[in-house]
Amino acid sequence: MNSTTLDLYNDGEEIPENLEGNMSVPNSGTAQVEGNLEFNTLDEPIKTTVMRDLKAVGVKFQSVLYPKEKKSLLKEWDLWGPLLLCTFMAMILQGSSDDINHNDGGPEFAEVFVIVWIGAMVVTLNSKLLGGNISFFQSVCVLGYCLLPTVLALIACRIILMATQSTTLFILRLIATLTGFGWATYASIVFLGDSQPSDRKALAVYPIFLFYAFISWLVISHSN
Amino acid sequence: MANNDNSFGAPFEFQDFIHTTPQTNVAELDVVTSVKEKSAGSSNAFEDAGPAGGETGKDSPETAGGSFWTFDYYKKFFDVNTKQVSDRIVYSMVPRSGQNYLETYIRPKADLYGPFWISVTLVFTIAVSRNMVSYLQFVDDKDHHWKYQFHTVSYAATAIFLYAWLLPLIVWACMWWQGGQSRLSVLDILCIYGYSLAIFIPTSILWIIQIGWVQWTLLLVAVGLSGTVLLSSIWPAAQDASRTIAVPLAVVVLGLHVVMAACFMIFFFNATSSDFSPTSPPLSTTVHEAISSTAASKI
Numbered sequence: 033m034n035s036t037t038l039d040l041y042n043d044g045e046e047i048p049e050n051l052e053g054n055m056s057v058p059n060s061g062t063a064q065v066e067g068n069l070e071f072n073t074l075d076e077p078i079k080t081t082v083m084r085d086l087k088a089v090g091v092k093f094q095s096v097l098y099p100k101e102k103k104s105l106l107k108e109w110d111l112w113g114p115l116l117l118c119t120f121m122a123m124i125l126q127g128s129s130d131d132i133n134h135n136d137g138g139p140e141f142a143e144v145f146v147i148v149w150i151g152a153m154v155v156t157l158n159s160k161l162l163g164g165n166i167s168f169f170q171s172v173c174v175l176g177y178c179l180l181p182t183v184l185a186l187i188a189c190r191i192i193l194m195a196t197q198s199t200t201l202f203i204l205r206l207i208a209t210l211t212g213f214g215w216a217t218y219a220s221i222v223f224l225g226d227s228q229p230s231d232r233k234a235l236a237v238y239p240i241f242l243f244y245a246f247i248s249w250l251v252i253s254h255s256n
Numbered sequence: 257m258a259n260n261d262n263s264f265g266a267p268f269e270f271q272d273f274i275h276t277t278p279q280t281n282v283a284e285l286d287v288v289t290s291v292k293e294k295s296a297g298s299s300n301a302f303e304d305a306g307p308a309g310g311e312t313g314k315d316s317p318e319t320a321g322g323s324f325w326t327f328d329y330y331k332k333f334f335d336v337n338t339k340q341v342s343d344r345i346v347y348s349m350v351p352r353s354g355q356n357y358l359e360t361y362i363r364p365k366a367d368l369y370g371p372f373w374i375s376v377t378l379v380f381t382i383a384v385s386r387n388m389v390s391y392l393q394f395v396d397d398k399d400h401h402w403k404y405q406f407h408t409v410s411y412a413a414t415a416i417f418l419y420a421w422l423l424p425l426i427v428w429a430c431m432w433w434q435g436g437q438s439r440l441s442v443l444d445i446l447c448i449y450g451y452s453l454a455i456f457i458p459t460s461i462l463w464i465i466q467i468g469w470v471q472w473t474l475l476l477v478a479v480g481l482s483g484t485v486l487l488s489s490i491w492p493a494a495q496d497a498s499r500t501i502a503v504p505l506a507v508v509v510l511g512l513h514v515v516m517a518a519c520f521m522i523f524f525f526n527a528t529s530s531d532f533s534p535t536s537p538p539l540s541t542t543v544h545e546a547i548s549s550t551a552a553s554k555i
Contacts (some may be wrong), residue, residue, distance in 0.1 A: 154276045160327075160368070161334040231337040239373060242380065249384055254405040 033161055089113045096177050099219040105177060106170050108125065114176020117183050118148045124186060125254050138254060141148075147246070152176060156240045159228065166227040175243065178220040182244065185212025186251045194256065205252060212246035217241055300552075311471040333368040333443070341370055348451035351484040358448060358489035366443040375420050378453055381460045382412040386524045388464050393526070412524065419516050424449045427490070430505060434498040440490070444537070447487045452482040456517065477520055478523020483513045 036051060089112050122144035139147070150171075156171040172202050188208040192201055220240050228236040323329060344361050351357070387404045424445040431440065457479045463471055487510055494502040 047375060138404070143406070158334075158369070158373075161331055163331070163334075231339070234338040235336070235341060235369060242373070246380055249380075250406075252404075253387065255404070 038160050068218040092177050096219050099222040107174035110172045117179045134171050151243050155243050158239050159236045162232050173225045178216045181212040181215035182247050185209045209252040213244050216244045297352050313386050327471050335369045344451050345454045349455040349481050357485045359399040362447050366447040371446055374454050375416050378415045379416055381457050385460050385464050420449050434501050440493040452486045455482045479514050483510050
């Protein structure tokens with residue numbers, strides 16, 4: 033459309049045939065970051081996209097390790113971090129099924145996935161049913177990211193397991209696991225604690241405690 | 257919309273113009289935040305109504321909470337605070353004479369938070385304790401490399417959820433079938449059964465001690481305390497429903513309670529009924545190994 037007609041209520045005046053002008057809307061160029069991203073990410077190289085997501089995940093990992101700054105995890109939630117942590121943990125924790133030993137006795141790969149994701153969902157549902165005002169995915173995101181200390185404990189245990197076992201090494205593993213468990217619970221309480229009214233806070237925190245206790249038990253029991 | 261119109265003689269103040277377009281953005285933000293505030297406000301209102309009086313706070317009970325398929329319907333089952341839950345747990349283990357547990361602590365607001373999380377905790381403690389027991393058994397045995405059994409979790413979960421969720425429904429159905437309108441609702445029965453399992457959490461941890469008489473004493477104490485509370489809660493309603501089945505129902509309820517606890521003790525914690533010495537080969541692990549070896553040979 034090259035020209036528009038504009039009906040103006042003007043008797044007898046000469047109406048210009050073309051009405052042109054410039055529309056300048058302030059704040060359209062820079063402030064709406066999300067709008068810009070949708071346009072630009074098609075053109076950028078894949079490496080930039082991946083690095084941006086990885087950086088976001090890295091920032092969130094950092095804020096879990098030093099849980100002071102709440103905004104990055106809660107406002108811009110994503111589920112990449114939990115997926116990475118869960119896959120890594122499931123790969124290490126799965127029991128082997130040799131013919132000789134029939135079954136190592138550990139969980140299967142899929143069972144770890146089920147425990148982590150369904151567990152996070154159930155804890156989130158519980159928190160919402162108790163009346164908390166946090167969104168579903170924000171809560172799943174926080175619970176998933178706070179698995180990082182337990183994964184670090186798992187790596188530490190795996191390293192300790194490379195030596196021949198003795199009681200002191202078992203105590204070391206126990207200390208590592210307990211540290212990871214305490215850290216994970218503390219971090220998730222920092223993020224999720226404010227979303228509950230104060231007379232129900234313990235009711236909402238207990239399932240989180242149970243969730244990380246179960247995963248820490250899987251970590252400490254893994255021993256081959 | 258470039259504005260060159262100057263017919264009023266006063267310079268058009270672009271500041272006004274610029275501030276209008278951000279207002280469209282602000283307007284959008286207002287829509288979003290007002291939605292957020294509305295939901296926060298409604299949940300705040302819900303919280304305010306919660307401790308004060310639950311579902312009779314704002315709406316009539318039929319409309320409060322929506323239909324069966326909405327999320328809000330289930331919110332009223334979780335309308336408890338920490339003190340109420342801890343009271344319910346403590347008094348499910350401590351029978352007080354002259355006080356009906358059901359009337360004092362559960363009614364009028366039965367909840368599902370307690371039963372669900374007590375069952376889950378019990379599954380977890382049974383699994384952990386069971387693995388501890390089997391570890392302690394084989395720690396001296398150099399030939400047999402100990403492997404932990406993760407699948408205890410599934411067995412324990414099945415057993416507990418059958419006992420704590422299916423059985424109350426059956427009991428309720430019996431009472432309803434016999435007596436028409438039962439005084440106990442489904443929620444009440446689920447609540448009582450759920451909280452009666454609470455005493456087994458410390459008991460299952462103590463059952464790690466592999467001394468026969470200690471285990472049996474723990475069983476008797478746990479079943480005695482929780483069974484008394486359970487029975488005293490169900491008895492008035494059972495009598496109301498029908499005198500003919502009240503006594504058999506009470507016997508069955510108590511009997512199943514004992515059987516459930518004893519089964520846990522024997523299958524998970526290696527208690528044997530014939531031999532009380534701690535060094536005898538446990539019955540259940542040999543059974544377990546027989547089953548798993550036949551299963552492996554069939555595969």
